[in-house]
Amino acid sequence: MRLGIVGVVIIALFSALFIRLWFLQVASTTSFAAQTEANRVRILHEPAVRGSILDRTGRKLVENKLVNTIRIRRGLTDDERKILVPNLAKALKPLGVTKAFIDKRLDSGRYGPYEPVPIKDDVPYKRLVYIKERPEMFPKVDVVRRSIRVYTLFEEIKLIYPSVFAEATPASHVLGYVGAVNKDEQKLHAGEGYGPDDVIGKIGAEQVFESELRGAPRTRKLEVDSRGRLVQVLRDKPAQAGNDVQLTIDLDVQRVAEESLTVGMRKASKLKDPGIKDRFKTFSAKGGAAVVMDASDGSIVAMASAPTFDITEFTDGIPIEKYTALNDSKSNYPLLNRAIQGQYAPGSTWKTFTALAALEVGVTTADEVYVDKGFVEFGDEPNVQTFKNAGKEAYGNVQLERAIQVSSDAYFFTMGFRFWSGYNNDNLKKGYAIQHVAKRYGFGRPTGVGLANELPGRIPDRKFKAQLNKNDPDTSRRAWLPGDSAALAVGQGDFLVTPLQLATGYAAFINGGTLYAPRLASKVLTPGGQSVLRDLPSQMIGSVEIDPAYRTVIMEGLKKVILGIGTAAEAFRGYSGLPAAGKTGTAEVFGKQDTSVFVGVLNPDALPESIDLADPLTHQYVIVVFVEEGGNGGSVAAPIAKRIMLALSGDPNPPEVRLVQPKTPGGER
């Protein structure tokens, strides 16, 4: 009968329902719980008061201030918006707020659908009262207190040293700044509760110590219904203020370093370049860096990069045009931290390490007398190549110590050829002696300071050269030639270092062989800075064995660089600071003026037991100065370094930088 068929159909339909229900509810692996959770739970964050940043003597470089911020709540109707936007723009006009700006903020996808949109920080009290008294003119406007970065000390410094700090703040690159979290950062810090209204450290210490400084935001977990109405507060975790961070930077030294660098560069731009026929041509000296490192533990005492910028511009969100200008070639990229992102040929400052390599593999001895004729010839007839000294000067009989003092290129070219001979005879230990030393002293890789975007530098070798010229039809260019070894021996060719790397390498040489990762901060303090939460000890990343005899002979040479006929003697005339040594460098750059380089050393002979941790005057320091297109090391970089060394010796206001007019055209010095 027909009813039977109907019964079968019904059974089939119900079976289908049962099976589907089983698969959906019991056998399913989809996380429906997560889906429903996402429906009903909203998590809101309010940032905590950010920690302060202190210098090594405890001075507060970066603090916070609670300011009144104007925000617009969500749920503005079209009518309300028509009233609010013009009124608010009018009321905040003196603070630079326009209608277009408010509209852009309101429509920006950066702010969540439940989060109020911040319009302006630090609104003066009188304006707030005006706005708060007129809710009909300013619907859905909120005033909240939030904390922003302030730089009280820098305001003073600006007043005292206007010539350098009128439009810049000290330590801008080191401290960094905070800014609104962007999408990438939110992704990177997923699960840490960053909302679109939150700030995050962008560069410098603000970025490196973000997790300490930030504290824990107030976190509220809300349950909402389908219409977005609050049903209940599931959790309310109070905010926890961020910890303070004490840097190893010394504000006085940092300030002096920046003054010296900036003033030195300014003066260099008026200095005549004798390397160019045009007698009115001066050095352009548009960029530079200075690093001061405590060789005893790798602490960075100062780190300067020029041109620099003003971090106070960032406290309330920097206008886009200004930000663009900071990343522009016209202003020579002020945001770039040249101490870690500038890669330069070290020039003759590298001779210290070439000398070490030469002594270690035995291509020379401290006693070998070399006759410097002002040039070296290499190769057999008819392929003789001639390498000349800077200024074609001939120094006559020189030993290693004197070769360093006068920066004899002939001597070190010869060392380069000797290394190359080893390479040619398959004695790779000898052939790659320089590369080997470079690697042991931390070159060719980031130092591990922790700052973002640090560059690794470059140690050229056979493989590198083959790769560099792999598309060159002339296969001979892919080979490692005697000239390559010679150029490397004087810190030229394809060799690149960052100022911080050079400081790190020298520090290891000076302190007797301990390679430290440069340290930016020494302590994490409790919020408010009352007590030490945790020490941040220096990180030893390597240990290099140095024969004390080798160290002594090289150090003697370095000490004489600033004396007598030394390349920096003129610059250091009248120097009255702590015992010092140094090495000049003048690096040729294709198509540009020479890079002026100087590496200074303080307390070169201090014994480990004589170093008193509490007394900074007993520490050993390395001072590295680079000036792009600044000419001779002895004429520009050395006087800058000298002034920084005086500051380190205890004089917070040393006499002004006095440059030395170079007489001879540039070269390997």
Next chain:
Amino acid sequence: MQRAATYGSGSGSQGGGRGQLIDREFAGRLDWILLGACALIAVFGMLMIYSSTHNKDPKDPTYYVVRQGLAMVIGIGLFSGLIRIDYRKFRDFSMLAYILTVAALFFVLTPIGSESKGATSWYELPFNFQLQPAEFAKFGLIVALAGYVNEHRGDIDPWRLTVMVGLALVPLGLVQMQPDLGTNMVLLMIVIGILAVGGVRGRYLLALAALGITMIVAVVSVGVLKEYQLARLGIGASAATTYNVEQATAALGSGGAFGQGYLKGSQTRLGFVPEQHTDFIFTAVGEEFGFVGAALLLILFAIVLWRIWRIAQLARDHYGTLVCAGVLAMFTFMIFENIGMTLNIMPVTGIPLPFMSYGGSSLITSCACIALVSNVYANRFN
């Protein structure tokens, strides 16, 4: 049978039954399994309606449940009334039932009816009550069509079939003008159910099915249907429909095997499933009572259908069978389509779940239909 013999036209004044809703002698002739299952489902429905609506207006959390309870009282009253009239009396009034149905459907389209959500399908009554004539049309169509088919038993030729289809098309057309596609599909299933059981020859049924499909295609392609209706039928997909189904699936899925507990399902409690107290009531069951609860509900529905099917067999006459077949087709389709759409195996249409969904007209109609079937059962020996 003796008891059967004493029962006349059921005026409610029999023996000791005076003053009582249903007297003892009469009670013995009712299918208590069927009625019990229906009652359980209805009570279950009230619980779920409370669960899914008590947060809508915090000041009046029982608003929907009270109204549904009121409809249930009316439904029970209607049931007690209808059960006392021998169903064969309805047979004689088939024509009247048909005319009343058509009239009600016609006048709702006039300014007497009210519009809501783009459909003119209500009569607005005092105290914020609404009457949905399309729901009652289901009952009317069953009574009328069963009567007509019964009358022409054994001689349904193509002409008669054409007349029948023509008669059915009038209310269908009126419902389409509201428009209410869901109800129309139910009405169509009633027609097919009654014709199928009524002995219409197989090939006529096939021809009819072909005609039906052609009509649906024509309606769709001519653009009589609005976009949201097409989406509901699975032709294209509107964002709202997709959202509905997603939320429904999430609610069911998060219920798991044993559910989150009564009043604890977040989708239900916080109102994330649109139309949950009406068309998507099954998702509330699934979320709060899990597979166990949902399966139990399905079993209750299966019992109801089994009893109706059985009564169709037990019916004393052909008319009784046809009435039961109509009710059976109606409930089967409504249950399968409604639960099927929440499970995302059927397109989304506005068809309520019998006895569960919030809605007085639907509940009262369901009661009336069960009264019809019970009536057939009670009089199976007469």
